[in-house]
Amino acid sequence: MKMVQPAFIPTSDGTAAPPLSERAARKASALKELNRTVEACRNCALGSGRTQAVPGGGNPDARLVFIGEAPGANEDKQGIPFIGSAGKLLTKNLERNGISRDEIYICNIIKCRPPSNRDPLPAEIAACEGFLHRQLEIIQPKIICTLGRFAAAVLMNAPIKIMQIHGTWHEYRQIPFFISLHPSAVIYQQKNRALFEADMDALAQRYRELEGDNSTSTIEPSTSATPTT
Ligand code: URA
Numbered sequence: 264m265k266m267v268q269p270a271f272i273p274t275s276d277g278t279a280a281p282p283l284s285e286r287a288a289r290k291a292s293a294l295k296e297l298n299r300t301v302e303a304c305r306n307c308a309l310g311s312g313r314t315q316a317v318p319g320g321g322n323p324d325a326r327l328v329f330i331g332e333a334p335g336a337n338e339d340k341q342g343i344p345f346i347g348s349a350g351k352l353l354t355k356n357l358e359r360n361g362i363s364r365d366e367i368y369i370c371n372i373i374k375c376r377p378p379s380n381r382d383p384l385p386a387e388i389a390a391c392e393g394f395l396h397r398q399l400e401i402i403q404p405k406i407i408c409t410l411g412r413f414a415a416a417v418l419m420n421a422p423i424k425i426m427q428i429h430g431t432w433h434e435y436r437q438i439p440f441f442i443s444l445h446p447s448a449v450i451y452q453q454k455n456r457a458l459f460e461a462d463m464d465a466l467a468q469r470y471r472e473l474e475g476d477n478s479t480s481t482i483e484p485s486t487s488a489t490p491t492t
Contacts, residue, residue, distance in 0.1 A: 287324035293401045294323050297394065301374050306390040309375035315342035319370025319398055327362070327470055328404040329353070329369040330395065330414040332445065333383050339376035344369050352446040353410070356460060360467030368402055370395065372414050383413060392417055399435070405473050407438055408466050411445030430462050432469075441466045 283291060301318040304310050317334035320343055329345075337347035345353055354364050373383045373391040395417070399407070409415040412425035418435045429444045443462035448455040 283324065287322075290323035290401050290403075294319075294398065297397055297401065301394055304374070304391075304394075307375075307387045309373065309377060309387055312378060313375040314339045316374050317342055317344050317371065317376075318374055318394070319368060320344055321364065321368035322366055323368065323402060325366060325368035325402055326405040326473060327367045327408065327466075328399065328402055328406075329367060329408050329410060330418070331369070331371045331410045332413045333371050333373045333380075334376045335380055336376065344371055348450055349446040352449060352459075356446070356463040357467075359460075360463060362467060362470065368398075368404070370398055372417050388413070388417060399438075404438060406466070406470055407435055407440035409440060409442050411443075411448070415442045429458065430465060439469070441469070 298318040302316045304316065310316075313334075317338045331345060331349075334344065335347050335349070338344055338350075344350070357364065357367070372395060373387050374394060375391075377383055377387070407418065409418055412423060415425060415428065416423050418440055419433065423442075425442070425444065425448075429442050431442055433440050433442065441462075443466060444455055444459045446459060449459045
């Protein structure tokens with residue numbers, strides 16, 4: 264069997280993390296290869312307008328994966344997902360529940376910033392969603408949490424009404440997935456704060472219940488999902 268060199272991933276505070284297990288190192292290497300494809304992608308017009316593609320980031324062996332909508336201005340500049348105000352709000356709510364950004368993986372439905380942060384177009388989602396499915400195949404998380412309506416609609420493969428469906432559990436290829444409001448919904452409307460916090464609390468409760476369960480999940484190869492807005 265081919266030996267895999269221990270890999271290191273930087274923690275969110277920039278310090279060196281401990282060496283990864285062999286399984287995590289394999290996932291890190293597969294994600295790195297996928298990231299190179301994303302960074303070279305010109306499958307839609309967003310590829311020529313971006314500063315940087317934002318493939319995703321975090322723990323390659325995460326049990327919990329978050330899926331947002333699309334990079335914003337800060338993410339586009341730095342190539343890192345959820346580092347602006349929505350990301351800070353998400354991080355704060357995770358930490359309030361004892362979950363560190365270093366233990367999760369986070370990515371978006373589309374990997375390049377739409378101009379002026381407009382909604383992603385169905386064709387852009389269709390061009391990009393194969394990358395997301397591949398990320399999930401590699402990471403094989405125990406729980407997925409979608410943030411906002413675009414990510415939920417892609418995993419549901421159907422249009423959804425986020426204010427009606429957030430806070431509920433579903434399945435994506437036999438992996439439980441939770442639909443949460445997007446943290447930006449709180450930034451735009453403070454009245455959504457309690458709803459978002461309740462979503463994060465419900466998610467964290469299920470995540471804590473996973474502790475002690477070390478079995479791995481298996482995702483079948485991708486089939487494309489229909490993008491919805
Ligand atoms: N909003 C998103 O959906 N994704 C990001 O990466 C940042 C903000």
